[in-house]
Amino acid sequence: MTVGNALLQGTKLLEEAGIAAPRLTCEVLLLHAARGAERSWLYAHSGDELTEIAWLHFGRYLHERLQGAPTQYITGRQEFYSREFRVTRDVxxxxxxxxxxxxxxxxxxxxxxxxxxxxxxxxxxxxxxxxxxxxxxxxxxxxxxxxxxxxxxxxxxxxxxxxxxxxxxxxxxxxxxxxxxxxxxxxxxxxxxxxxxxxxxxxxxxxxxxxxxxxxxxxxxxxxxxxxxxxxxxxxxxxxxxxxxxxxxxxxxxxxxxxxxxxxxxxxxxxxxxxx
Ligand SMILES: C[S@@+](CC[C@H](N)C(=O)[O-])C[C@H]1O[C@@H](n2cnc3c(N)ncnc32)[C@H](O)[C@@H]1O
CATH class of the missing domain: 3.40.50.150 (Vaccinia Virus protein VP39)
Structure with missing residues (x-):
């Protein structure tokens, strides 16, 4: 599975489930799974094969989001006043x-x-x-x-x-x-x-x-x-x-x-x- 195809398929799944901002959500989850830093990475590496471990993580994150978990609890991060805060389900x-x-x-x-x-x-x-x-x-x-x-x-x-x-x-x-x-x-x-x-x-x-x-x-x-x-x-x-x-x-x-x-x-x- 290439990065580009993972993006297309993940976005489709999120869209069909009525998740808000499906493309952006998919990008964030895929970046988190691939431990990539910038969104531009997804496009620079669109034809690359995802590693098996990244693919497994991505599948799990998609599943969690489809079940209703907020993206921020999956990635453990939320920006506030231009700084990145760690978030867990305790906050x-x-x-x-x-x-x-x-x-x-x-x-x-x-x-x-x-x-x-x-x-x-x-x-x-x-x-x-x-x-x-x-x-x-x-x-x-x-x-x-x-x-x-x-x-x-x-x-x-x-x-x-x-x-x-x-x-x-x-x-x-x-x-x-x-x-x-x-x-x-x-x-x-x-x-x-x-x-x-x-x-x-x-x-x-x-x-x-x-x-x-x-x-x-x-x-x-x-x-x-x-x-x-x-x-x-x-x-x-x-x-x-x-x-x-x-x-x-x-x-x-x-x-x-x-x-x-x-x-x-x-x-x-x-x-x-x-x-x-
Ligand atoms: C709406 S959240 C706000 C969290 C954070 N200040 C923010 O704005 O993102 C309310 C917070 O108040 C805390 N809280 C609720 N009842 C409280 C109480 N009686 N005494 C102290 N903290 C309380 C909760 O644990 C929670 O962290």
């Missing part, structure tokens, strides 16, 4: 829209500050903020397995981040942060059945669901943030598709300078506010 796959959380945090002024990323997952936000701004970054997660992945990403990317295990802000009894960032679990449990199988059956439920209505983690985070932030400190939080009204209503008189940023699809994606 949420970082989403492009979460880059708006990083941008908002930088815009409110992170440089030289003490920053906490609550619910760090793969460490995407924490590692990026550390590398982009040099801030003193702390990151927490309730999942020890997620923290292990985050630590690995921090080491691999050379980011000095302090990781702490625990429930939201509870591990910080005497803290005084300048900024809290968070992409908390916010999908309502009642929406579970309607989720894409790639999300529902593969991503960690602790990273997805924010209680029955999706607001449980927001409520606890925003209440406790007043204890952990210094006066005048900022909170920057990612919003779910329909979270804006509920989260805004939770921000009582203790908060001011409330701002909302939209993502590229025009959806309210990030809310930021400053503690009085």
């Amino acid at each position: 949420l796959i970082p989403r492009p829209e979460t880059e708006h959380v990083v941008e908002t945090a930088i815009a409110v002024g992170v440089r030289g500050q003490r920053v906490l990323d609550a619910g760090t997952g793969s460490g995407a936000i924490a590692v990026t903020l550390r590398l982009e701004t040099g801030a003193d970054v702390w990151a927490s997660d309730i999942s020890l397995k997620a923290l292990a992945v985050a630590r690995e990403n921090a080491v691999r990317l050379g980011a000095a981040v302090n990781f702490v295990a625990g429930d939201l802000l509870a591990p910080f009894p005497n803290a005084s942060f300048d900024l809290i960032v968070s992409n908390p679990p916010y999908i309502p449990l009642k929406d579970r059945e309607g989720l894409q199988r790639e999300v529902r059956d593969y991503e960690p439920h602790v990273a997805l669901f924010g209680g029955r209505d999706g607001f449980e983690t927001y409520a606890r985070l925003l209440t406790d943030a007043r204890r952990v932030l210094r006066p005048g400190g900022w909170i920057v939080v990612e919003l779910g598709y329909s979270s804006l009204a509920g989260v805004r209503a939770m921000l009582g008189p203790a908060w001011h300078d409330i701002r909302v940023n939209e993502d590229l699809a025009g959806i309210a994606r990030v809310i930021s506010a400053r503690l009085l």
Whole structure:
């Protein structure tokens, strides 16, 4: 089987199964199987025979994708803010829209500050903020397995981040942060059945669901943030598709300078506010 034929056949299988972006998915899986570096390799070597081991790996990856596994869990990689993060099934796959959380945090002024990323997952936000701004970054997660992945990403990317295990802000009894960032679990449990199988059956439920209505983690985070932030400190939080009204209503008189940023699809994606 040549590289070119493997691409054609794999793309056809993915297309027939209704997988999104079948050609691109096939290219990524074939490159991963052949341990190739660049997409151009596929075209420069289109007439080459695949090695037996590459062919076996490719078949397995195609099978996994056809079963519903996200491509990123098969390759173990996802790009975020132009850096490559390692991902396993223990962490949420970082989403492009979460880059708006990083941008908002930088815009409110992170440089030289003490920053906490609550619910760090793969460490995407924490590692990026550390590398982009040099801030003193702390990151927490309730999942020890997620923290292990985050630590690995921090080491691999050379980011000095302090990781702490625990429930939201509870591990910080005497803290005084300048900024809290968070992409908390916010999908309502009642929406579970309607989720894409790639999300529902593969991503960690602790990273997805924010209680029955999706607001449980927001409520606890925003209440406790007043204890952990210094006066005048900022909170920057990612919003779910329909979270804006509920989260805004939770921000009582203790908060001011409330701002909302939209993502590229025009959806309210990030809310930021400053503690009085
Ligand atoms: C939506 S994911 C976000 C992961 C990462 N920050 C990102 O944006 O890709 C939410 C994360 O919060 C963590 N989490 C959920 N409940 C938590 C809690 N009570 N305390 C601390 N972390 C929690 C999950 O383990 C998960 O890693």
